Amino acid sequence: MSTATLPTISNCTVAACSYNHADACSAAAVTIGTKPEAACATFIPLSVKGGLDRVTSFVGACTKADCSHNSHLECTAESIRIGADKADCLTYSAR
């Protein structure tokens, strides 16, 4: 899998995250899979905003091996959505 084919984050509604800008993620890439939830491990609620100027982020890695989109600890979905109180991956689908 090349970086050109990594899943994009189509939407993230976690406004409290420093990387969130108008319901979009501006981190270069995120890691999903803090157990037990499919939580975004990149979530950080600092008092400063960060990230890149662009708002196209990618899923760099995901440790939710029990998700139907997961293959060898990488996400194979075309894109994912992130939301909910704990910055969960809403595209998670149990096998």
Ligand code: SF4
């Ligand atoms: S869709 Fe599944 S494999 Fe992809 S990031 Fe979400 S939990 Fe991980």
